[in-house]
Amino acid sequence: MEWEAVIGLEVHVQLATKTKIFSGASTAFGAEPNTQACAIDLGLPGTLPVVNEEAINMAIKFGLGVNAEINKVNVFERKNYFYPDLPKGYQTTQLDKPIVGAGTVDIALEDGSVHTVRIHHAHLEEDAGKSLHEDFAGMSGIDLNRAGTPLIEVVTEPDMRNAKQAVAFARKLHSIVTTLGICDGDMSQGSMRFDVNVSVRPKGQEKLGTRTETKNLNSFRFMEAAINKEIQRQIEAIEDGFEIIQETRLYNGDTGEARSMRSKEEANDYRYFPCPDLLPVVIDDSRLDKLRAEMPEMPEVRKARFIEELGLSNYDAEILSGEKATADYFEAAAKTSGDAKLAANWVLGELAKTLNQNDTEIKDSPVSAEMLGGLIARIKDNTISGKIAKQVFDALWKGEGSTADEVIEKKGLKQVTDTGAIEAIVDEVLAANQAQVEQYQAAEEAKRGKMIGFFVGQIMKASKGKANPGMVNQLLKKKLG
Amino acid sequence: MSDPTSTKPIHQQSLAELSGALQAGKVSSVELTQHYLDRIKQLNNKINCFITVTEEQALEQAKAADTAIAAGNASPLTGIPLAHKDLFCTEGVKTSCGSKMLDNWVAPYESTVTGNLKAAGTVTLGKLNMDEFAMGGSNENSFYGPVRNPWNKEMVPGGSSGGSAAAVAAGLAVATTGTDTGGSIRQPASMCGITGLKPTYGRVSRWGMVAFASSLDQAGPMARTAQDAAMLLNVMAGFDPKDSTCMDRAVPDYTATLDQPLKGLRIGLPKEYFAEGLDAKVEQVIRDAIAEYEKLGATVKEISLPRTHHSVAAYYVIAPAEASANLSRFDGVRFGYRCEDPKDLEDLYKRSRGEGFGSEVKNRIMVGAYALSAGYYDAYYAKAQKIRRLIRDDFLKAFEEVDVIMGPTAPTPAFPIGAKANDPVAMYLGDIFTISTNLAGLPGMSVPAGFVDGLPVGLQIIGPHFEEARLLNAGHQFQQETDWHLHTPSEA
Structure with a gap:
């Protein structure tokens, strides 16, 4: 039987506010445990939340x-459960009246088509603290620095059909929130965490299968692997005659193992009710207008502009517009x-390769966009060849100069465009390789293209790469006849 | 030791009188404070209204107050010895909420109410006994034992601000703070023969007030006279950015309108407040008080608040529901009581909460959690909220034709300690006349209006939102014509 997977995501996006959602404590990552938790974050008796x-x-x-749609009246509710890293015994979140209603996100599929993933809603909530189960000799440590960090939880419709689509959506979402500047996008610090809902059904069947939820995936790679593994597990289970149990699962990215965490029967009754300490959030039109005016160019729009105004290919434009930092750099x-x-070509080629080799983010690149632009300008005006440009790039990366011009000057890499000088080298090389010259002249036209490469190589070598390749070609053709 | 201009002993004088004596240099704050500290030492073991006495701190504050008065930097409240219900967080001082759960908890910060009063130069004598987490109407639900009514020590003082009411009645503080979620200021004020005001929801900041039911809780003054309450509310009220439910609305000078004549004041008497369950002698006291208002030129009209009989049911869903979440933070993890040798996390939770909370608190947590449970939410919580809106509508409609609503504060005078201990429904019905105002967010006040069998009875005055000045004016004028508020129990 042919199976089809149905995938929906719940994504926790940490908002990049300076302070917490209901207190004035800092949200900075990595501080000593419990140094960024004030009386409100600790849930001390008598404290009250005030919305950031x-x-x-x-x-x-x-x-x-x-x-x-933005819900102009949205309501915070209390979700009640006991856990040591949840100081108040409830999480302040939104349920019936979330701030963000139904929306859409388009993703580009590998076949070049565009697929729309519907957003069911997104709601605001506070993050919990962290329980640390190691290093405390049989006890657990609680770090409440993260407690109260603002999150939006983005909930999609089950609109994805395989792991690749889910990852494409996740990447697109990453690009949207980083472009908006509302999240730092740093997955290793938990700034975006994905819960994946997966079910399978026979292809062509309308009715959805029983789903499972795998929680807290914090990299695209783990997410793809976890989904594929879960799809496979469900198909095998059904084919072996078992039923899928609705449950919450955990996936360990390091070992690649997945296991059940709790079944639906064990799920809490969260006893949601509107938080009486907070008034409904009322958003007026002037606020919406102001925020609309502050909106940056979204990846979708930017991509279209890259194609139309800058003449990029669909593929290049998609990749370059994906992440704000990359798109800004490229522009x-x-x-x-x-x-x-x-x-x-340079951003997707040499720069991407070097960043990757050095495990460096584009925002931390030692070669700034302006430096790279300056380098490319020298290729364009024939000051250097593409090959020499790579040397200059390497030098810039290593900090051997602050502009391409400085490196070119210092290292004497300027391309030779003086016809006389190039002609002298050409003559010298032809004289030293008389046998090849004769072979060339005896060859058919079709084979000559390849043979001329030999001479070009020798000449470039003799000129230490500085001879203008176009001029070399021209002179060679003239001299070889 | 007494103010030479008055024949009354210090502890029978009003805050206004003592303020005048302090400003005139006739008495010092240190003298006043010492007088009250001495009385607390002498009488608290009989009344049990103080949980904590902060003697050293009080005398230091009194010294500072005397310096401020001498320097001419005094406010009308400078140097006045007060005491606070033990659910206002007071920095560096135990804040127990009348519970074993917080018997070991010293608040690391100050509530806005007590902070405002301290900033105005008042002296804090200590922290007052209360029903555990403000749950109760008799002050019998305290880890620190019941408070006794100064008028008859076999009787309850009312609750939950029983310690606050008894302390004023017994002359152990000039005035006190209380909180009122379903009548917890007004009902003990009535039973102890003092003046107590629950302001409009949002008038006074809840920051630092340990929450019982967040949408109903409101702090207010408890004092000998309406004038005293006005002076205190001037300082207690006001916008606080730390409380999202606190209203950003100017605070009038509540003392400025006390002397306005009441001629033409339209009083509404809800027929539902003079119905079955109301003690006949209490009713007579209230009718006599209304007659006094008619003499002052007020007109009286019967009105109807038809959903009154639903208020207790709605309240006992909403308040426990909110409480069930508010009290989840007491889990033995970060502060408060923790059981001995927990064997795992679940054991830690169950025993810390099971041993730390008293039975009434546990009852209400269970009721509240049940009302919010999946499958019951609509039938209980959602329906109670609908009733709440209808009750509010009843009042708003009534206030289209009357200026204030009057009636009894409680259906009976104080009852014997233990009398209702095993009958929670009878206890809950004692709140029937006060609960609706909390559900509607309205201000309500109780003023002494007479006695039944030697026990005080309070008249309740309810006003439209943010019309505290009107209530205080009505209370003050009544107190110019009557002397019920001047009666003191024999020991005081």
Whole structure:
């Protein structure tokens, strides 16, 4: 039988506010345990929450960024359960009246088509603290620094059919929230965490199968592996005659193992009710207008502009517009260099390769967009060849100069464009390789193209790469006849 | 030692009188404070209204107050010895909420109410006994034992602010703070023969007030006279950015309108407040008080608040529901009581909460959790909220034709300690006349209006939202014509 998977995601996005959603404590990552938890975060008796307006603004921007309706009256509720890292014994979240209503996110599929994933809603909530079960000799440690960090939980419709689509959606969401500047996008610090709901059904069947939820995946790679593993597990179980049990599962990215955490029967009754310490959040039109005016160019729009205005291919534009940092870098390099296509090639080629080799983020690249743009400009005006440019790039990466011009000057890499000088080298090389010259001249036209490469190589070698390749070619053809 | 201009001993004088004496240099704050500290030492073991006495701190504050008065930097409240219900967080001082759960808890920060009063120069004598987490109407539900009514020590003082009411009645503090979720200021004020005001929800900040039911809790003054209550409310009320439910609305000078004549005041008497369950002698006291208002030129009209009989049911769903969540933080993990040698997390939770909370608190947590459970939410919590809106509508409609609503504060005077201990429904019905105002968010006040069998009875005055000044004016004018508020129990 042919099976089809149905996948929906719940994504926790940590908002990049300076302070927590209901207190003035800092949200910075990595501080000593419990140094960023104030009386409110500790849930001390008598303390009260006050909503961080910046968190509301960020949630609204998210809604605008995914073409969603913004609920002008939205309500915080209490979700009740006991856990040591949940100081108040309830999480303040939204249920019936979330801030962001239904929206859409488009993803590009590998076959080049566009698929729309519907957003069911997104709601605001506070994060819990962390329980640390190691290093305490049989006891657990509680770190409440993260308690009260603002999150939006984005809930999709079950609109994805395989792990690749789910990852494409996750990447797109990452790009949206980083472009909006509402999340730092740092998955290793838990800034985005994915819960995946997976079910399978015979292809062509309308009715959904029983789903499971695998929680807290914090990398695209783990997410893809976890989904594929779960799809496989469900298909095998059904084919072996078992029923899928609705349950919550955990996936360990390091070992690649998955296990059941709790079944539906063991699930809590969270006893939600509207939080009486907080008034409903009322959003007026002027606030919406102001936020709309502050919206940056979204990846979708930027991609279209890259294609139309800068003449990039669909593929290049998709990759370059995906992440805000990459897109910003590319645009700056394109502008400085005056050649968008060349800039695209460099950003996707040499730069991407070097970043990858050095495990460096583009925002931390030692070669800035302006430096790369300056380098590309020198290729474009024939000051250096593409090959020499790679040397210059390496030098810039290593900090051997602060501009391409400086490196070119210092290392004497300027391309030779003086016809006389190049002609002298050409003559010298031809004289030293008389046998090859004769072979060339005896060869058919079709084979000559390849043979001429030999001479070019020798000449470039003799010129230490500085001879202008176009001029070399021209002279060779003239001299070889 | 007494103010030479008055024949009354210090502890029978009003806050206004003592304020005048302090400002005039006739008495010092240290003298006043010492007088009250001495009385507390002498009488608290009989009344049991103080949980904590902060003697050293009080005398230091009194010294500072005397310096401020001498320097001409005094507010009308400077140097006045007060005491606070033990659910206001007071920095560096135990804040127990009348519970074993917080017997070991010293608040690391100050509530807005007590902070405002301290900033105005008041002296804090200590923290007052109360029903555990403000749950109760008799002050019998305290880890620290019941408070006794100064008028008859076999009787309850009312609750939950029983310690606050008894302390004023017994002359152990000039005035006190209380909180009122379903009548917890007004009902003990009635039973102890003092003046107590529950302001409009949102008038006074809840920051630092340990929550019982967040949408109903409101702090207010408890004092000998309406004038005293007005002076205290001037300082207690006001916007606080730390409480999202606190209203950003100007605070009038509540003392400025006390002397307005009441001629033409339209009083509504809800027929539902003079119905079955109301003690006949209490009713007579209230009718006599209303007659006094008619003499002052007020007009009286019968009105109807038709959903009154639903208020107790709605309240005992909403308040426990909120409480069930508010009290989840007492889990033995970060502060408060923790059981001995927990064997695992579940054991830690179950025994810390099981041993730390008293039975009434546990009852209400269970009722509240049940009302919020999947499958019951609509039938209980959602329905109670609908009733709440209808009750509010009843009042708003009534206030289209009357200026204030009057009636009894409680259906009976104080009852014997233990009399209702095994009958929670009888206890809950004692709140029937006070609960609706909390559900509607309205201000309500109780003023002494007479006695039944030697026990005080309070008249309740309810006003439209943010019309505390009107209530205080009505209370003050009544107190110019009557002397019920001047009666003191024999020991005081």
